[in-house]
Amino acid sequence: MKINLKKRKLNTHLTLGLVWIAFGIGYFLITSENIYWFGFGFIAIGFLDILHFLYDTKHQYLIIENGVIKKNFLYGFSFTNEIHIDHIKEIKRIHGDFILKSGNKTLKIEPDVIEKESLDQLIHFLKNLNLPPDKNFLTS
Incomplete structure (x- = not known):
């Protein structure tokens, strides 16, 4: 038996992931400095949140x-x-x-x-x- 997470809990990770990726892309578009690791950091955090969403979607809360x-x-x-x-x-x-x-x-x-x-x-x-x-x- 699989005990599912609320859709809101799942969608929070997806939304946060997309927001972090948007911040990272926005940083690259706005900045003229050579400090690119901020943008890459935002994008990495976004991908980790999306990975969390995918994991939770597949495995849910309890088995x-x-x-x-x-x-x-x-x-x-x-x-x-x-x-x-x-x-x-x-x-x-x-x-x-x-x-x-x-x-x-x-x-x-x-x-x-x-x-x-x-x-x-x-x-x-x-x-x-x-x-x-x-x-x-x-x-x-």
Whole structure:
């Protein structure tokens, strides 16, 4: 199961990338100095934001498969962003975020960046985990 990001979150990276590239091109058109690395820097930042948009579009926010919940990050280590479903001992809500805890790992899920249909699927999935009501805020 794939938990999708909101379109607004995705489009923010695309828009910022295009703006940075426009700044870089504009810098080349406006400046008469030989300090070209500013323009190249803006363009590089723009391409990185567009790369982030493409990565997020393909991989989305969470993937639940093979007994593992994996949070996708372009920057980061994958082993720190996943938790085995069988090892989840508690699900809490802190400051609007879902916190999944196992024996030695914690996974923070931000529901604000998840599209509505995917959030409903995630909540349904988390409700159906075999956890006592005092360890799963969704069942109480």
